[in-house]
Amino acid sequence: MIKFEQVYKDYPASGNSLRALHPTDLAIAAGEVFGLVGHSGAGKSTLLRLINRLEAPSGGRIWVDGEDITALDSSALRRFRQQVGMIFQHFNLLSSKTVAENVALPLQLSGMQNPAAIAQRVDELLARVAISAQADQYPAQLSGGQKQRVGIARALALKPKILLCDEATSALDPQTTVQVLQLLREINLELGLTIVLITHEMDVIRRVCDRVAVMDGGRVVEQGEVVQVFLHP
Ligand code: ADP
Numbered sequence: 286m287i288k289f290e291q292v293y294k295d296y297p298a299s300g301n302s303l304r305a306l307h308p309t310d311l312a313i314a315a316g317e318v319f320g321l322v323g324h325s326g327a328g329k330s331t332l333l334r335l336i337n338r339l340e341a342p343s344g345g346r347i348w349v350d351g352e353d354i355t356a357l358d359s360s361a362l363r364r365f366r367q368q369v370g371m372i373f374q375h376f377n378l379l380s381s382k383t384v385a386e387n388v389a390l391p392l393q394l395s396g397m398q399n400p401a402a403i404a405q406r407v408d409e410l411l412a413r414v415a416i417s418a419q420a421d422q423y424p425a426q427l428s429g430g431q432k433q434r435v436g437i438a439r440a441l442a443l444k445p446k447i448l449l450c451d452e453a454t455s456a457l458d459p460q461t462t463v464q465v466l467q468l469l470r471e472i473n474l475e476l477g478l479t480i481v482l483i484t485h486e487m488d489v490i491r492r493v494c495d496r497v498a499v500m501d502g503g504r505v506v507e508q509g510e511v512v513q514v515f516l517h518p
């Protein structure tokens with residue numbers, strides 16, 4: 286589903302540039318829950334953001350679902366991004382919009398115009414993440430777990446094949462974390478969605494990841510099944 290061939294990323298900095306990701310090969314299978322772990326600054330966000338081309342690689346090739354995404358023009362890039370949903374540590378909801386309006390946004394931006402069709406899809410999404418009762422509330426009225434459910438509904442709105450999670454449970458208490466992880470696992474199994482997640486919590490890895498990559502200093506230093514990487518070092 287996702288394949289990196291000698292992908293690297295340099296950020297321009299004053300004087301010399303910084304290599305945030307050294308040439309990396311990586312393969313993530315369809316339907317897999319893949320974890321990225323490592324210290325702050327290890328290159329996890331950079332790797333994640335290369336998958337939906339929020340960052341462009343400085344070199345190498347990235348294939349997603351058979352398509353080379355390293356050389357897309359802007360309209361192809363817009364189309365491609367619809368296949369990749371993303372959720373964030375701080376949820377990134379629009380505070381001036383209700384839950385339903387936040388979830389409707391990607392549908393509207395993608396060109397869906399029929400209000401009844403949008404409302405129906407939003408209803409479906411809110412029901413799936415069990416947040417229907419809060420449809421008309423604003424983000425400030427919600428708990429952290431509820432906000433992340435809205436984030437998940439928004440990320441799923443355009444029926445992506447891949448869901449990227451950037452520390453998606455780091456701002457949640459342990460009990461809420463477990464609930465959100467359960468929801469992600471259900472969605473992964475139901476929809477066959479490929480999930481790539483960044484975490485620094487061992488419990489998150491144990492509960493949901495099939496495989497992990499351990500990153501350090503802009504390199505993947507270990508890669509494999511969770512049991513292999515963490516129980517037989
Ligand atoms: P992690 O997610 O593991 O904390 P990042 O991918 O965010 O690591 O960062 C890897 C390195 O790249 C760090 O040294 C960070 O400071 C640097 N970096 C990340 N984003 C940028 C950016 N937009 N511009 C310049 N440097 C960046």
Ligand code: ADP
Nearest residue numbers: 337366369370371372373376377378379439440
């Ligand atoms: P900005 O221009 O402020 O950086 P973006 O245009 O990247 O924001 O994103 C707009 C909104 O859509 C943000 O709230 C962000 O959380 C959300 N978003 C961005 N990329 C995706 C994605 N691939 N899937 C789902 N939501 C996304």
